[in-house]
Structures are given as structure tokens and as C-alpha cells.
Amino acid sequence: MGVFCCGLITGHAQEALRVNQDRLQGTLETLATYGKDASGQPNRVAFSDGDIQGRAYVAGLMKQAGLQVRTDAAGNLIGTRPGTVAGLKPLGLGSHIDMVPHGGNYDGCVGSLAAIEVARVLQENQVQTRHPLEFIIFSNEEGGVMGSRAMAGALKPEALQVVNSTGYSMGQGIQRLGGDTTRLQEAIRPKGSFAAFLELHIEQGGILDREGEDIGVVEGIVGLRWWDVTVKGMANHAGTTPMGLRQDALLAAARFIQAVNEEAKGMDGKQVATVGRIAAYPGAPNVIPGEVVLSLEIRDLSDAVIDALYERILERASAITQDSGTTFAFEALDTTGKPALTDPRIQQTIQEAADALGLSRRNMQSGAGHDAQDMALIAPVGMIFVPSNGGISHSPEEYTSREDMAHGADVLLHTLLLLDQSWD
Amino acid sequence: MGVFCCGLITGHAQEALRVNQDRLQGTLETLATYGKDASGQPNRVAFSDGDIQGRAYVAGLMKQAGLQVRTDAAGNLIGTRPGTVAGLKPLGLGSHIDMVPHGGNYDGCVGSLAAIEVARVLQENQVQTRHPLEFIIFSNEEGGVMGSRAMAGALKPEALQVVNSTGYSMGQGIQRLGGDTTRLQEAIRPKGSFAAFLELHIEQGGILDREGEDIGVVEGIVGLRWWDVTVKGMANHAGTTPMGLRQDALLAAARFIQAVNEEAKGMDGKQVATVGRIAAYPGAPNVIPGEVVLSLEIRDLSDAVIDALYERILERASAITQDSGTTFAFEALDTTGKPALTDPRIQQTIQEAADALGLSRRNMQSGAGHDAQDMALIAPVGMIFVPSNGGISHSPEEYTSREDMAHGADVLLHTLLLLDQSWD
Numbered sequence: 001m002g003v004f005c006c007g008l009i010t011g012h013a014q015e016a017l018r019v020n021q022d023r024l025q026g027t028l029e030t031l032a033t034y035g036k037d038a039s040g041q042p043n044r045v046a047f048s049d050g051d052i053q054g055r056a057y058v059a060g061l062m063k064q065a066g067l068q069v070r071t072d073a074a075g076n077l078i079g080t081r082p083g084t085v086a087g088l089k090p091l092g093l094g095s096h097i098d099m100v101p102h103g104g105n106y107d108g109c110v111g112s113l114a115a116i117e118v119a120r121v122l123q124e125n126q127v128q129t130r131h132p133l134e135f136i137i138f139s140n141e142e143g144g145v146m147g148s149r150a151m152a153g154a155l156k157p158e159a160l161q162v163v164n165s166t167g168y169s170m171g172q173g174i175q176r177l178g179g180d181t182t183r184l185q186e187a188i189r190p191k192g193s194f195a196a197f198l199e200l201h202i203e204q205g206g207i208l209d210r211e212g213e214d215i216g217v218v219e220g221i222v223g224l225r226w227w228d229v230t231v232k233g234m235a236n237h238a239g240t241t242p243m244g245l246r247q248d249a250l251l252a253a254a255r256f257i258q259a260v261n262e263e264a265k266g267m268d269g270k271q272v273a274t275v276g277r278i279a280a281y282p283g284a285p286n287v288i289p290g291e292v293v294l295s296l297e298i299r300d301l302s303d304a305v306i307d308a309l310y311e312r313i314l315e316r317a318s319a320i321t322q323d324s325g326t327t328f329a330f331e332a333l334d335t336t337g338k339p340a341l342t343d344p345r346i347q348q349t350i351q352e353a354a355d356a357l358g359l360s361r362r363n364m365q366s367g368a369g370h371d372a373q374d375m376a377l378i379a380p381v382g383m384i385f386v387p388s389n390g391g392i393s394h395s396p397e398e399y400t401s402r403e404d405m406a407h408g409a410d411v412l413l414h415t416l417l418l419l420d421q422s423w424d
Numbered sequence: 425m426g427v428f429c430c431g432l433i434t435g436h437a438q439e440a441l442r443v444n445q446d447r448l449q450g451t452l453e454t455l456a457t458y459g460k461d462a463s464g465q466p467n468r469v470a471f472s473d474g475d476i477q478g479r480a481y482v483a484g485l486m487k488q489a490g491l492q493v494r495t496d497a498a499g500n501l502i503g504t505r506p507g508t509v510a511g512l513k514p515l516g517l518g519s520h521i522d523m524v525p526h527g528g529n530y531d532g533c534v535g536s537l538a539a540i541e542v543a544r545v546l547q548e549n550q551v552q553t554r555h556p557l558e559f560i561i562f563s564n565e566e567g568g569v570m571g572s573r574a575m576a577g578a579l580k581p582e583a584l585q586v587v588n589s590t591g592y593s594m595g596q597g598i599q600r601l602g603g604d605t606t607r608l609q610e611a612i613r614p615k616g617s618f619a620a621f622l623e624l625h626i627e628q629g630g631i632l633d634r635e636g637e638d639i640g641v642v643e644g645i646v647g648l649r650w651w652d653v654t655v656k657g658m659a660n661h662a663g664t665t666p667m668g669l670r671q672d673a674l675l676a677a678a679r680f681i682q683a684v685n686e687e688a689k690g691m692d693g694k695q696v697a698t699v700g701r702i703a704a705y706p707g708a709p710n711v712i713p714g715e716v717v718l719s720l721e722i723r724d725l726s727d728a729v730i731d732a733l734y735e736r737i738l739e740r741a742s743a744i745t746q747d748s749g750t751t752f753a754f755e756a757l758d759t760t761g762k763p764a765l766t767d768p769r770i771q772q773t774i775q776e777a778a779d780a781l782g783l784s785r786r787n788m789q790s791g792a793g794h795d796a797q798d799m800a801l802i803a804p805v806g807m808i809f810v811p812s813n814g815g816i817s818h819s820p821e822e823y824t825s826r827e828d829m830a831h832g833a834d835v836l837l838h839t840l841l842l843l844d845q846s847w848d
Contacts, residue, residue, distance in 0.1 A: 204664045205666075238700060238723070239723050239790075239791030240628045240629030240792050241630070241696070251681060253678070254679070254681035258679060258682070272665070273667075276662060276710060280702050284700050284701060286721055288698055288700065289700055367664035367665070391660070391665065
């Protein structure tokens with residue numbers, strides 16, 4: 001009976017704790033019944049009726065797990081659990097349950113339901129933590145990490161006017177979720193409010209799946225910058241203008257798209273650069289395009305690497321103008337995200353937890369944005385990835401096996417317990 | 425008085441005939457007053473009220489020139505003048521006065537009004553030709569060379585359903601112009617109906633203007649073929665998909681666009697190939713494009729050259745699929761035009777006329793389609809080009825100087841007279 005004290009388990013007995021794989025799978029499947037489109041495909045966009053129903057279901061799970069549940073002014077759903085040591089800051093964990101239009105049932109949901117499963121395991125085993133715990137389901141992650149950004153005090157007032165596919169603006173949506181746009185200040189948690197924040201998430205890439213590894217230890221969430229690139233040449237008759245006399249904006253754009261790819265590949269590191277959108281004007285088969293507008297996106301963990309890659313791309317554009325009779329103009333867009341590094345000590349703790357559980361793991365970066373990115377503004381954060389089948393994401397085809405989800409949830413549980421024991 | 429006989433001038437006196445430059449310029453300016461849009465820009469699209477008014481003005485000019493005027497069943501406006509030798513087939517000349525939406529006042533109009541100016545000069549100088557003459561203003565050239573195609577017996581019945589920017593179908597439009605869709609057969613002129621057909625036109629390219637030459641002797645009108653090209657890759661998250669694992673349809677399309685340009689330039693000759701339209705799906709800055717659809721157009725005077733260039737482009741596409749994880753599919757579209765060669769004897773006659781007038785000239789091809797292209801199905805044709813300022817065409821900025829127009833009209837007049845005297 002030595003490891004038991006007062007009805008609580010401690011020490012070595014805690015190491016044996018595991019999440020309930022079937023229960024986690026079950027809650028995931030039940031949540032998936034809320035928020036489908038007319039054809040039965042997942043469509044639980046933030047502020048939709050399905051989102052509100054799904055949140056009600058999750059709030060019920062939190063209460064079953066013994067948590068005190070509230071909704072903050074930004075619509076974040078928060079379940080709290082007291083700690084045993086007075087004065088310690090809370091440890092936070094969670095994710096989101098809203099999805100992109102016609103998205104999948106794993107992005108955000110796995111991390112949200114795994115956090116609640118952790119609460120259930122703690123409750124069942126009467127584990128008391130030193131730190132108070134906060135289980136957080138952030139509001140409207142897919143529409144601009146709204147809830148976590150509000151919590152970090154970084155949500156711009158003009159964002160409240162942005163309307164998503166439900167037809168509701170963020171401001172209207174916050175009211176629908178039970179928040180209060182007149183009291184958004186109260187949702188802000190100052191820097192240092194949390195001892196740490198942990199998020200489990202599906203990888204949304206194909207690396208873990210392809211390499212057959214269980215756990216991704218996230219080193220950071222890449223920053224991203226967007227530009228609109230306008231290429232101007234001279235529109236002209238495709239029949240009467242000889243090849244040598246053309247100022248073809250689309251041909252110059254084609255060379256640019258190749259140059260972007262070559263430069264992104266040509267540097268050491270994991271930086272990515274993408275041209276995803278293109279329009280050519282006037283856009284007729286028998287007219288040489290006089291103008292092309294395309295998007296440029298660069299992502300990396302380091303702002304300096306983004307700068308360096310952008311400079312190389314600018315040089316290539318300049319070289320293309322020399323012999324093509326075209327001009328290039330770059331307009332930086334406001335849609336940026338700063339790189340967010342995770343806390344190295346938490347990375348180390350995640351590695352220890354995975355190793356103790358006998359799970360394979362690799363360090364990696366997150367190419368997608370997450371709530372943890374904004375939480376990093378106010379707290380040390382850690383992120384745990386589990387495999388995404390085929391790297392598919394933001395699609396009804398998203399899939400992570402119940403075993404992989406449980407592995408991630410076990411790592412989340414034990415990282416939390418290790419931090420609780422070793423951090424103040 | 426030796427050169428005069430019976431009130432007619434002949435021989436050397438005919439060589440001194442010149443068109444009236446100011447009168448030609450005046451009729452061009454008056455015609456330009458018909459068919460403007462709300463902002464005063466030229467917009468005389470076929471079947472519009474402006475087109476009907478412009479045709480009425482031109483019919484009046486024909487009558488002033490002593491021509492017998494009628495409208496055929498396809499809406500072609502035809503002015504005839506008798507010849508002196510029984511049994512000779514008519515010599516035809518003319519062009520069109522309709523324009524593309526927001527087009528210019530020179531494309532088609534210069535050739536139409538120059539032909540009528542020729543009739544005026546013949547009338548004023550009491551020149552009688554051996555052949556009967558037909559001055560033809562073809563209907564709806566810009567909407568698919570409708571009138572000339574109908575005259576050649578090549579207008580497909582389904583074309584009558586095609587609606588242009590006026591909202592009228594070709595069938596409705598023919599009725600509006602005074603034609604009769606129930607009697608289109610009567611508009612057909614069998615092969616061999618004309619001794620020859622001549623068309624004067626602005627170049628619509630920049631070659632004569634740049635080289636400072638007066639007259640283009642057209643060797644032929646290029647054929648054109650269109651394809652829709654679909655590139656398929658794999659849409660994926662632009663943040664989580666490493667550069668090396670992408671199947672980027674837009675990157676493959678960019679390589680293809682360059683390959684099209686390289687192959688068109690890499691062959692000897694004047695062939696041109698153009699990608700003018702492109703769409704990438706899903707088309708978001710943060711998603712790697714999974715599908716691209718683009719247009720491919722190839723033009724040349726020779727079908728065999730078009731075939732050969734297309735084969736080379738297919739090979740390049742095939743090479744791109746090898747290392748990009750993408751596929752290419754080519755769909756040939758119905759929008760084709762066969763190459764039309766002009767008659768070498770008429771080319772020679774145009775050269776002689778230009779030389780006798782002291783005008784500089786060069787042989788060239790027409791990269792744009794013209795009524796002469798379909799008339800070549802039923803008659804030996806010749807085409808005369810005059811300079812387009814800056815090569816601009818299908819735009820309100822179109823411009824040809826009054827001197828250049830008069831030079832072209834003089835060449836048209838003397839080519840007609842030379843053919844009349846030497847041909848049977």
C-alpha cells in the first residue's frame with residue numbers, strides 16, 4: 001500500500017496510468033455526429049449550429065470528468081481542476097473542435113478530446129496535481145486562431161467584422177458561443193499566467209506516417225508571410241505578334257514559379273515556398289497575357305530564413321525582368337504569422353514521456369498554424385504530434401488510428417504529470 | 425485624246441488614277457460615329473443598332489458610287505457594277521465593318537471603305553472594267569467570319585444558335601441585318617464563282633510600322649488550333665508538405681508554359697504558340713494546387729508545322745510528368761481554322777502595283793483570321809496589309825494614318841485594274 005496515500009496514487013503507480021483508447025475513440029465518433037452538411041460530410045464550421053452542439057457535448061464530457069466549466073468572453077470553453085499547492089500557476093492543455101468547411105474529424109478534435117480523456121484518467125485514479133489545470137477548447141481556430149489570439153491579447157478589433165462561411169461575423173459568432181464582445185478584455189490572460197501550455201494535434205503532414213513513427217516532438221510552429229505578386233507585360237494578339245516580340249506576362253510568371261521552387265529547395269533547411277493562386281489577364285486563349293497576379297507564401301521557423309529566401313526570390317524576379325520586357329511588383333499582405341518556438345525543456349519532457357512509454361519519436365516542426373502559436377506569446381508551450389494517414393488534412397479523408405490517438409494522449413498525460421512534478 | 429475612247433479612260437491614263445485620301449478619311453470618320461458605347465468608345469458589334477446604322481451609311485455610299493446594292497440571305501451587303509466582256513466572272517473586293525466589343529475604327533473599316541473609294545474613283549473617271557465587280561461588306565466577321573463562311577458554304581447550322589455580346593444569336597442577327605435564315609442556301613457562291621477576291625486590311629501586328637514599310641503582300645492566313653490542357657497533381661497543405669514531397673500542378677504547368685515557348689521558338693519559321701488562359705485549383709495561397717487547366721493555341725501557315733510543333737510540345741509535357749508526379753491531358757477544341765494560302769499570281773500583281781506606285785512593300789503572313797480566309801475556299805484571293813500604329817488592334821487605340829490608308833487603297837485599285845486587264 002506504500003505507493004498509495006490518502007486514496008491518491010503517486011510516484012511509480014502514476015507511471016502505469018494509461019488513457020482509455022476505446023473511450024477516446026468513442027468520444028471522437030460521437031463528436032463527429034455534430035455538424036454535418038446535407039450530404040453527411042463533416043462541416044462543423046465555427047459559429048454554426050453544429051459547432052454550438054459539439055461544444056455542448058464537449059462541455060458535458062468536461063463536467064463528467066469533474067471539471068468546473070465556463071465560457072470566457074472570447075467564447076473559449078474552459079474546464080478547471082484545482083491543484084494542491086497554493087500559488088502555483090495553472091498548467092493548460094487543449095485544442096479546438098471547429099473545422100474548415102468540409103474538413104475532417106481529427107484536426108483539433110483529437111487534441112481536445114485527448115485533453116478531456118486525460119482529465120477522466122486523473123479523476124478515475126484520483127490523481128491530484130500540484131498545479132491547477134485548465135482544459136481549454138479554443139473558439140474558431142480555423143478562422144484565424146480567434147480564441148487563443150484573444151486569450152493572448154493579440155486579437156485585432158477589426159477581426160470581429162470578418163465573416164466566415166456560416167454568414168456570421170466573428171463578433172456575432174462570439175455572442176452565439178456564449179462569449180461577450182463588450183468584455184473581451186476579460187478573456188486576456190497576461191504573459192506569465194500559465195506555468196505551461198500543451199497541445200496535442202494530428203501532424204497534418206505525411207512525415208510520421210511515412211517514417212512509421214509514433215510521436216512528433218514539435219520544435220516550433222513556422223511563421224508565414226504572404227505577398228501578392230503582379231507581373232506586367234503587354235497584352236497582344238496571339239496570331240499577329242511574333243514570338244520574339246512578345247512581352248508575355250504569363251511566360252514571365254511561369255519562370256518565376258519555377259524560380260520560387262528552385263530557391264526554396266536550394267537552401268538548407270525545411271523552409272517552404274508556394275504559389276497557390278494565379279490569374280492571367282485578359283485570360284483568352286488568343287491573347288498574350290498582359291498581366292498576371294499570383295500569390296507567394298513562404299514559411300519557416302526562422303524569420304531570418306524567410307527574409308533570406310524572399311531576397312533570393314526577389315533577385316530571381318529581377319533577373320526575369322531583364323530579358324522578358326515585364327515588370328514585377330510585390331505587395332506584402334497583412335496575413336502574417338510570426339514563428340513560435342516551443343520551450344526546449346518541454347520538448348525534453350515530451351521526449352522522456354514518449355521514451356518511458358516505449359514509443360518512437362522524432363523532432364519536427366509544425367508547418368501549420370495552431371492555437372499553441374498564440375499561447376506561446378504568454379506561456380512556455382509544448383506540442384505533440386500524432387500521425388495523419390497519408391498526410392491528408394482539411395479533408396473528410398483525414399484519419400488517425402485509435403492506437404495512434406491513444407499513444408499521443410498517453411504522452412500528453414505523462415508530459416503533464418512530469419511537468420506538474422518538476423516545475424513550479 | 426488618243427488614250428480616251430468613248431468617254432472612258434484606258435491604258436496609261438489609268439495608271440495615273442489615285443484614290444481621294446481626304447474622302448476616304450472622311451468616310452472612315454463618319455462611319456466611326458455609328459455604334460459607340462455609353463462612354464463614347466467604339467462598340468459596333470455585329471447585329472447591334474450601331475451595326476445596322478453603319479451598314480445603312482455604307483449602303484448609301486455604295487449607291488453614290490453607282491453600285492447596285494442588295495443584301496444576301498446571310499446579311500452580306502453587296503454592291504455590283506457591270507463589266508464590259510460577257511461571260512467573265514466577277515472580281516470581288518471588300519471586308520467588314522463590325523467590330524469586337526470595345527474594338528477600334530480601322531479593323532475591317534479601312535478595307536471596306538477603301539473598296540467603296542475604289543468604286544467612286546472608277547465612277548468619277550468613267551472607267552469600265554472587263555469583269556463585273558462585286559463590292560462586299562461581310563456580315564459579322566468578328567463573330568466567326570459568319571458572312572464569308574456562309575458565302576463559301578461552310579457555315580455550320582449550329583452556329584446560328586451562338587449568341588454574341590448584343591444578346592442576339594447569329595440567326596436572329598441575320599434577320600436583323602435583312603438576311604433570311606430560311607434561304608441561307610441562296611447566299612452560297614459555288615467554287616469558281618469569282619475570278620478573284622481582294623481584301624485590304626490593317627496589319628494588326630507591328631511589323632510594317634516598325635520596319636517603316638507601306639504595304640504588306642500577304643502570303644497566307646495562318647491556321648489555328650486550340651487545346652485545353654489539364655494538369656493534375658495533388659492538392660495539399662502548403663505548410664506541412666515538404667518541398668520534396670509535392671505534386672504541384674502549377675509548378676508542372678509553369679514548366680509546360682516555358683516548354684511551349686521554347687519549342688515554338690526552337691523551330692525555323694514563323695509559327696506561334698500561346699498559353700493565354702490559366703486556372704489553378706483550389707486556388708488558395710496556402711494550398712498546393714492539385715489541378716491546373718490552361719489553353720494552348722498554335723498558329724501557322726502550314727498544317728504540317730502545327731502538327732510538328734504540337735508533337736514536340738506533347739513530348740515536353742511527357743518529360744515533365746516523369747519527375748513531377750503530375751499528369752497532362754490534352755483536349756482538342758472545335759475552334760480551329762485551316763491555313764489559307766493566297767494566290768501567288770495575285771501576290772505578284774500586288775507587288776507590281778505597289779512598285780508602280782513607288783511604295784515599299786514586304787511579303788508577310790497574316791496571323792489573324794479574315795474574310796479572305798473563307799473566300800479562299802471558293803476563289804483565288806489576295807490580301808493587302810497597311811501599317812497598324814504600334815501593332816495595336818482590337819482596341820480603341822487602333823490607328824492607321826490617312827496616308828497609309830490611301831496607299832493601301834491605291835494598291836487595291838491598281839491590283840484590281842491589273843487583274844481585270846490580264847485575267848479572264
